[in-house]
Amino acid sequence: MKKTIRLAAFLGVVAAISGLLLGFVNSITEPIIEAKALEEEKANLQIMYPNGEFEIVDYNDADGVVISVFKANGTDYVFKATATGYNSSTPIIALVGIDSKGTITNVIALQQQETNGIGTKVFDKENINSLYVGKATIDDIDMLSGATFTSSAMKTIMTNVFEALSEIK
């Protein structure tokens, strides 16, 4: 019995030292890793907020839809999210901008290979404006007739974005 306790204590000490070391290294590398990740996204984020100031918001989506969240100019949020539409090999990746009042300001598709002339209509400027911009709840968002797969993928993205927004705020 005594021996077991001694062994457990030894392992505990080893694990504690390793935890301390990891915490120390992480405290050095974390800001650098975050700055690099922000740098990579900056070009995309600038499309939404030209000359904006961005910072990374810590958020983990269990569904894997929301990839990353950024705070723009201290008040607004930009969500990078992904969902699969009609093209199962290339999922849609989109940026969704939401202002301080919780309404969608802009949607940009970073990657999409939907059917030309059918699914791609969802990403036309006027459709983005009528379908998404200005909407503040998921119930306000309609589907685009004829482009069911693509609009449902976008709806999945929006659902998760609103969920993420309510959790962050």
Added chain:
Amino acid sequence: MKNFKNGFIKENPVFCLYLGMCSTLALSTNLNNALGMGICVTVVLVLSNAIISLIRNITPDEIRIPVYIVVIATLVSVVELLVHAFIPSLFDALGAFLSLIVVNCIILGRAEAFAKKNPVLPSIIDGLGMGLGYTFAIVLISMIREFLSTAWVSLYNPFNMSQLIIRVGIPQLSKYTISLFSSSVGAFLTFACIAALFAFINNKSKEGKK
């Protein structure tokens, strides 16, 4: 010195002991990844051998394996964080294999076979020899594979991937490349041929002694 040389030819961890093959086969597609992986493994191996040798007298025998695993896992995580922060291109290229150094059998194998019985300095040298032996193996395979599949062997600056350091090749052969060698089949073929060569050399030197 003998331990150091052993790591290269007679006890090359990859070609003669057949350890750490998983990462060797997967990451030998090009020279950059291979060299990066080799250096990461060497660093972890030297440090883990040093630490395990340092604590060899106070480590209770019953729980030595968990202790080794904790030590190795800590070192790998440290290396992983540093690579992620300072060489992101290498971090992206190595992917999961960087964290999988933890279960690379060379490292636990050397801890168990050498570091737990020997003082610090020989353990470090053993780690360095084995690590460089691994690096040598993965770099050799990667150069053969990269050359056969693209007719070129190139080395880029890991801190800035657009900067080419050295590039050698035979442009006339670029029409006759064998793309098979960039896939996993090519890895196995290359590995098998080199391993056979090493076995031949080692057998020959044994016969010579008789």
